[in-house]
Amino acid sequence: DAGITQSPRHKVTETGTPVTLRCHQTENHRYMYWYRQDPGHGLRLIHYSYGVKDTDKGEVSDGYSVSRSKTEDFLLTLESATSSQTSVYFCAISGGAGANVLTFGAGSRLTVL
Amino acid sequence: QKEVEQDPGPLSVPEGAIVSLNCTYSNSAFQYFMWYRQYSRKGPELLMYTYSSGNKEDGRFTAQVDKSSKYISLFIRDSQPSDSATYLCAMASMNSGYSTLTFGKGTMLLVSP
Numbered sequence: 001d002a003g004i005t006q007s008p009r010h011k012v013t014e015t016g017t018p019v020t021l022r023c024h025q026t027e028n029h030r031y032m033y034w035y036r037q038d039p040g041h042g043l044r045l046i047h048y049s050y051g052v053k054d055t056d057k058g059e060v061s062d063g064y065s066v067s068r069s070k071t072e073d074f075l076l077t078l079e080s081a082t083s084s085q086t087s088v089y090f091c092a093i094s095g096g097a098g099a100n101v102l103t104f105g106a107g108s109r110l111t112v113l
Numbered sequence: 114q115k116e117v118e119q120d121p122g123p124l125s126v127p128e129g130a131i132v133s134l135n136c137t138y139s140n141s142a143f144q145y146f147m148w149y150r151q152y153s154r155k156g157p158e159l160l161m162y163t164y165s166s167g168n169k170e171d172g173r174f175t176a177q178v179d180k181s182s183k184y185i186s187l188f189i190r191d192s193q194p195s196d197s198a199t200y201l202c203a204m205a206s207m208n209s210g211y212s213t214l215t216f217g218k219g220t221m222l223l224v225s226p
Binding site for chain 1 (some may be wrong): 148154155159162201203205213214216219
């Protein structure tokens with residue numbers, strides 16, 4: 001997954017604890033996205049960013065917040081994790097001539113007990 | 114009716130078979146069509162990207178778009194065990210600089226030696 005690094009790759013946490021997932025890109029792309037992927041639901045957009053400090057909600061944004069203080073970093077925060085947020089989270093980037101083309105990271109597998 | 118419908122499979126075929134994967138959609142505003150391949154525990158990777166109706170070929174893969182029927186297909190010729198993965202169709206309505214793709218839920222393909 002050239003140019004995109006997600007951390008942590010795996011995390012187990014307890015209900016009610018805060019969790020932050022990090023996405024780091026080296027492509028200098030303007031747009032960054034957070035998706036979650038669940039069986040039976042496919043990929044669903046949580047939040048996206050169209051520039052530093054510019055973010056917007058996706059279709060499943062409740063319970064999540066994001067921040068982008070630098071072009072290369074996009075953080076996804078679960079303020080108080082719930083079991084329904086157990087999922088695989090993917091960061092993606094797009095930009096330049098291929099703005100409609102997303103490049104995905106390797107994913108972060110989160111389990112909330 | 115969901116915006117994008119995709120049969121989840123699994124679709125099991127023997128090595129060398131021709132595979133046909135399909136998606137239907139309801140939103141006539143979709144203009145950009147993509148196929149992503151996702152191996153188990155990996156992020157999706159772009160396989161094919163098309164804009165207009167018709168066929169686009171890349172090696173053993175052919176993407177077909179029929180906007181009048183709101184139907185897209187991905188054909189894989191001479192399928193290989195390494196093609197075993199989940200295939201996601203994705204669509205976007207406009208190149209506004211950022212991309213809010215609508216994904217199908219994915220079809221799992223199993224190619225047996």
